[in-house]
Amino acid sequence: MLIFFLGIEILQTEQGLLLTQRKFTMDLLEEFGCSQAHPVICPLDYSMKLKPEEGALLADPTSYRRLIGKLAHTA
Numbered sequence: 001m002l003i004f005f006l007g008i009e010i011l012q013t014e015q016g017l018l019l020t021q022r023k024f025t026m027d028l029l030e031e032f033g034c035s036q037a038h039p040v041i042c043p044l045d046y047s048m049k050l051k052p053e054e055g056a057l058l059a060d061p062t063s064y065r066r067l068i069g070k071l072a073h074t075a
Helices: 022-031 062-074
Strands: 008-013 016-020
Touching (some): 008 022, 022 062
Antiparallel strands (some): 008 016
C-alpha cells in the first residue's frame, strides 16, 4: 500500500483517502529549531505597522532563504 508519494503522506480512512504534509512540516520545524514552539493564530500584533527602514537586518539570511525556498517548493 502507498504511504508516501512526493513528500505527501497518504492515509486511508473510513471516508476515503487523507493527504497530509505532516511529516514535511515536522521536519521543517525540527530543522529550523522550532519544534518546541507553540502554535498561535497570528504571531504579530494586528495593530503593528511594519516599515522597511526599521528593525535589525538578519546577520545571515541564508537560513531564512533556505526556509522560504522549501516552503515555495511545496506551493
